[in-house]
Amino acid sequence: MKAKWLVITTCFSVSCLFGQVQFRVNPARIEQRILALAEFGKSATGNQRVAFSDADVKGRAYVISLMKEASLSVRIDAAGNIIGRREGKNAALPPIMFGSHIDCVPNGGSYDGNVGVIGALECAQVLHENKVLILHPLEVVVFSDEEGGLIGSRAMIGMLSNEAMNVMSHSGKSVRDGIKFIGGNPDKIKGAARKKGDLKAFLELHIEQGGTLEAEKVDIGVVEGIVGIKWWNVDIEGFSNHAGTTPMDKRQDALVAAARYVLAVNNVMTRMPGRHVGTVGRISAEPGALNVIPGRVNTGLEIRDLSEKTIDRLFGMVLDDVKDIEQETKTRFTFALVEPTSEPAPTDERVRSLIEASAKELRLTSKRMPSGAGHDAQDMTHLAPTGMIFVPSVGGISHSPKEFTKRDDIANGTNVLLRTILRIDEIQ
C-alpha cells in the first residue's frame, strides 16, 4: 500500500478545481436530513432506533432513498451493511469508503452515528450535483448494529463470530435474526468480508462524544486512533461484623478499603500527565445491610489509552497504591482481567495529515486527539488506511437525548470529509 501513498502536495486536478470552484456542502440540507432521520424511533425519553428495530428498518429505508437521490447504486451486504457506490474514472482502482452508523443506544440522541452517515451522503450528493468525476470509486457505508458491538464492521473485516451472532440485541432479536430482519444473510456472513487492499482508505466523520473540542474552541478533531481498553473485576475481602458492637479501630471494613481504592484510581489517572482515563463504574458491598460492616466489596476498573504500555503502567501505579490500602485497612484485593479487551487501534498517519491539511485549507482549527469511545473505524484500521474526523459535542454529552452538535460544526466536519476524500483520490 505504501507505494500508492506518495502524497502530492502541489495543487492540481480535482483538488485544484475544487479550490477554485469553492463548492461546499449544504449545512441546511444536512441539518434537515439529520432531523428527518431523528424522527424514526423518536420517544419522550430519547431515540429508540436500536439496531434491528422497526425504527431501524425505517431509518435505513430513508437513508437508502438519500443514496438514490445522490445516484449511488445501493446494495446490502451479508451483514446488513448498506453500501452506496459511485463509480470513478478508473474501475481498476479500489474504492474509498466512508460512512458511519444510524442505530443508537436505548434512549439515545440524534447525532451519534447519524452525523457521519448524513455527512457522507452529503459528500456524495455534492459530487453528484457538481458532476465531479474522480479517479477512485466511492462507497458510502452504513454499518449495521454499531452500538451492539461494531457488528457490521466486524463482519467486514471477517471477524464476526457465530457466538457474537447468537447474542441478544436491544431489539429483542438475536444479532443473527436481526441481520436477517434488515436484509442481510447471516448464513453467508463471510460474504461481507473485504480483504486488506480491497479499499483505498476508510474515513469516518463522528461527533466527539467528549467535551474537549468545545471547551478548547477547536473546530476539528483529528483522531489519532481509538484507545485500547482493559477491564478488571476487583474483589476486596475484609471482615464482616456487627456495625453496633465493633469499635471503629477494630474493623476490617471492605467498603472503607474500596473508598480508598476509588480515590487512588482517580488520583493515579489525574496525577500522570496524558489523555488516558480510568474509571470505577460499578460497586456492591456484601452483605449490603445498613447495620453490618461490609466484609466484601465487588467493584471494577477500566483504563483506556492509545498505548497499551501506558495502560499497563497506570495499572501498576494503582496496584502500588492498593498495597498500602491492603496493609492499612487489613483487607485483600484481587484483580481479574476481564476478556475481551480492545487493543488500541491507531489511525493512519498519512490520512491524519490529509485531514489536517483539509481543515487548514478551510481555515478551520484542528487538534489531534484519541477517540475514547469505540467506533467502526477501529475495525477498519485492520483493512485500510483509516482516518476519523471529530466535530464538537456541546457539553461533551453523548448516548443521551441531550447530545447535540451545532449545524456549522457538522458542516465544517463534512467539508473536511469531502476535501479529505478528494485529497486521497489524488494519491497514486
Place this chain on the structure above:
Amino acid sequence: MKAKWLVITTCFSVSCLFGQVQFRVNPARIEQRILALAEFGKSATGNQRVAFSDADVKGRAYVISLMKEASLSVRIDAAGNIIGRREGKNAALPPIMFGSHIDCVPNGGSYDGNVGVIGALECAQVLHENKVLILHPLEVVVFSDEEGGLIGSRAMIGMLSNEAMNVMSHSGKSVRDGIKFIGGNPDKIKGAARKKGDLKAFLELHIEQGGTLEAEKVDIGVVEGIVGIKWWNVDIEGFSNHAGTTPMDKRQDALVAAARYVLAVNNVMTRMPGRHVGTVGRISAEPGALNVIPGRVNTGLEIRDLSEKTIDRLFGMVLDDVKDIEQETKTRFTFALVEPTSEPAPTDERVRSLIEASAKELRLTSKRMPSGAGHDAQDMTHLAPTGMIFVPSVGGISHSPKEFTKRDDIANGTNVLLRTILRIDEIQ
C-alpha cells in the same frame, strides 16, 4: 418504684447466707446445655434455628424440659414467650425477671441469646438445688423471635403492632403465623403485655458481640444502655457520562464523591473521642457498567451512640464534610432519615451498681460499656429497672458460626447474674 430501691449495703439475709455457703453455678453443666441446645438447627454453615422454625420448636421444648428440672412452673404467653416461674416468700411482691432468647440469625452461632437463657436456667437450678427461698417470685423468660425485631419483648411492653406481625420471618411464616406455631395466640397479643410496676426488675446476661472485653482482659461488661440507632438513606447525584470520552478533569463522578463520603464518615467517627460507631453498609452505582461514569450512587449511613445528642452532633460533622465534597466533586447529596430508628435505652443506674458490686464480690473485673447491638433488654427498660451483663466474645465475632465465649467467662457472667438477682431481692 424509687422508694422500693433503698439499696442495703450491709450483709444480711440470703446474700449473707450466699456469701457464707459460697454456692456457685456449675460451669460444666452450663457448657453441656449450651452444646445440647446448639444441636437443634445445626448445619454446615452455622445454626439455622431461626424463630418459628422446626428447630426453634425443638429448642424450646428442650428449654422447657430444663425449666421443669428446676421446678419452675412453665407457661407460654400470647406472644410465644416461654415463662418459667418460681414463687417467693412474699406472693404480693412483683417478680424479678431474667432471661434472653434462643432463636438465631440464619447461619448463626451457639452463644448469642443461648448464654443468657442457659445462664438464667442455671440460676434457677442452683437456687432449686440449694433450696434457697427468696422474697420475690422469679420469672425466667425466653423471648420469642428476638432476631426478627425483638418480637417477644415488644409484645411484653404492649407495642407489637399488627404491621409487625404481618412481616415475613426467616422461617417463611409471617410473625403472626409463627407465634401461633410456637404456641402463642396472636389474636390475643395484648394479653402478653405487662404494666410498669408489674416486674421488680429485668436482667439479661449476653455475650458482648464485640471485642472490647476480650481485648482489655475484663471479665464482666456492665451495660450502661442499648445505644440509639439512626439510619439514613443517602443519594448522591453526579453526572453520568462516557468513561472513554470524558477527560478526568471534566467528570462529575458520583462514585468518587461516594468514596470521599465513606472516608469522611470513617474519619468523623474516629476523630471524635467516644464509643459511638458509624457505618456505611451498602452502596450501589448507576448505571453500574464498567464503561460508564456513575451518575448516581445510592448508599447509607448508620450512627449509634448512647446519647441521641451525640448521634446528631456526629451527623452534623458528616454533613459539614459533605458540603466540601459536593463542591469539589460537583455532586449533590441527599440524606433521608429512615424510620424507625431506635432511641437510646439506658439501663438503671442502681442495677448497674448491683452488677458491679456482684462482680467485685466474685473478684471479677468489670467495665461499664454501651451495648452496640439491640437486645430484648432495651424494650424492658420501658417496663422495669433493667440491667445487662456482658461476657467476652472471642475475637468480637457475632452472628456467625465462629462466635465463641469461653466456659469460664460464661460461668462468671452467670455467677454475677445470680448474685445480682439476690441483691435485688434484698431491696425493699
